[in-house]
Amino acid sequence: xxxxxxxxxxxxxxxxxxxxxxxxxxxxxxxxxxxxxxxxxxxxxxxxxxxxxxxxxxxxxxxxxxxxxxxxxxxxxxxxxxxxxxxxxxxxxxxxxxxxxxxxxxxxxxxxxxxxx
Amino acid sequence: xxxxxxxxxxxxxxxxxxxxxxxxxxxxxxxxxxxxxxxxxxxxxxxxxxxxxxxxxxxxxxxxxxxxxxxxxxxxxxxxxxxxxxxxxxxxxxxxxxxxxxxxxxxxxxxxxxxxxxxxxxxxxxxxxxxxxxxxxxxxxxxxxxxxxxxxxxxxxxxxxxxxxxxxxxxxxxxxxxxxxxxxxxxxxxxxxxxxxxxxxxxxxxxxxxxxxxxxxxxxxxxxxxxxxxxxxxxxxxxxxxxxxxxxxxxxxxxxxxxxxxxxxxxxxxxxx
Numbered sequence: 472x473x474x475x476x477x478x479x480x481x482x483x484x485x486x487x488x489x490x491x492x493x494x495x496x497x498x499x500x501x502x503x504x505x506x507x508x509x510x511x512x513x514x515x516x517x518x519x520x521x522x523x524x525x526x527x528x529x530x531x532x533x534x535x536x537x538x539x540x541x542x543x544x545x546x547x548x549x550x551x552x553x554x555x556x557x558x559x560x561x562x563x564x565x566x567x568x569x570x571x572x573x574x575x576x577x578x579x580x581x582x583x584x585x586x587x588x
Numbered sequence: 589x590x591x592x593x594x595x596x597x598x599x600x601x602x603x604x605x606x607x608x609x610x611x612x613x614x615x616x617x618x619x620x621x622x623x624x625x626x627x628x629x630x631x632x633x634x635x636x637x638x639x640x641x642x643x644x645x646x647x648x649x650x651x652x653x654x655x656x657x658x659x660x661x662x663x664x665x666x667x668x669x670x671x672x673x674x675x676x677x678x679x680x681x682x683x684x685x686x687x688x689x690x691x692x693x694x695x696x697x698x699x700x701x702x703x704x705x706x707x708x709x710x711x712x713x714x715x716x717x718x719x720x721x722x723x724x725x726x727x728x729x730x731x732x733x734x735x736x737x738x739x740x741x742x743x744x745x746x747x748x749x750x751x752x753x754x755x756x757x758x759x760x761x762x763x764x765x766x767x768x769x770x771x772x773x774x775x776x777x778x779x780x781x782x783x784x785x786x787x788x789x790x791x792x793x794x795x796x797x798x799x800x801x802x803x804x805x806x807x808x809x810x811x812x813x814x815x816x817x818x819x820x821x822x823x824x825x826x827x828x829x830x831x832x833x834x835x836x837x838x839x840x841x842x843x844x845x846x847x848x849x850x851x852x853x854x855x856x857x858x859x860x861x
Contacts, residue, residue: 535725535728537725538718542812542813542829543802545788545791545801545829547792548792549721550646551642556646559791562798564801573595574722574726575591575726576591
């Protein structure tokens with residue numbers, strides 16, 4: 472028991488070190504845009520480079536709020552009406568990652584895929 | 589209407605699972621039902637406030653206000669759950685031994701009760717604000733939209749509450765010997781799951797690195813949007829495609845709470861004659 476606890480405390484310490492390291496790195500990322508209008512995305516597929524951090528700008532042109540959500544990417548963000556929001560994604564492994572406008576997620580036009588390649 | 593029911597069910601399920609576990613974990617605490625109901629009320633009021641302030645929140649911190657807010661709420665809940673478990677590892681045996689509620693009320697004190705209220709309120713606040721915004725977005729669509737949305741939402745809420753109640757009732761059937769060990773374990777897993785969710789928001793805001801997005805993919809084994817997947821997501825924080833940093837937060841919360849519980853219990857055992 473006695474030698475387990477130092478190990479358990481090393482994990483948070485490692486976490487803090489990682490945070491400090493990340494704070495010191497500032498890299499410009501490519502920006503990709505999705506627009507929501509009439510509860511539909513302007514693109515059903517968005518191709519992005521794999522292995523890079525990306526900035527996703529989602530513009531909501533409806534007056535009502537929308538929620539961008541992607542379970543595969545672990546992302547969710549509410550975009551108030553007539554507003555826009557930025558999310559950071561990646562670096563992604565090559566593959567297909569679905570996303571939806573959650574408030575209308577059953578509609579085909581409110582679904583899309585990010586393809587990392 | 590079905591969309592409203594399904595989505596409100598999903599949101600309320602998460603809160604209902606937390607409330608069910610907290611209700612079971614605080615079994616024997618004096619007047620805890622009152623505190624839970626107060627927590628639900630406070631959370632609901634907070635949810636309405638948050639939903640109406642969403643634009644303001646979103647614009648804070650150069651557009652990362654939402655992520656910071658969500659991560660903050662989740663991490664506060666993690667701290668409260670940690671506190672509860674650590675408190676129980678000292679006082680739990682004492683509480684179980686006390687036959688009458690007056691004695692238990694003295695042992696448990698005001699702080700334990702406020703933790704119950706806070707955890708419940710934060711859970712309802714988080715899921716509730718999403719639900720309010722969703723119903724607003726759906727309801728303003730068509731003329732009949734409002735009624736259909738509210739009805740569907742009500743059904744979804746009822747279904748979510750039912751599952752939470754079933755969890756609570758099921759837990760109560762566990763023999764008293766094992767009962768608090770089980771609820772303790774559930775609370776730790778709940779906290780770890782919340783820490784993982786907080787990490788996702790911090791990654792989204794580019795405040796921490798992702799360390800592999802995703803680190804692995806088990807959606808072929810168990811999809812996160814399947815019934816079991818949703819249940820496990822709410823109970824133990826299951827994610828089919830977690831980022832590496834989410835796993836780090838998960839394990840850190842798990843280890844830190846267990847270490848705290850063992851450390852405090854060992855010290856208090858040492859003090860007993």
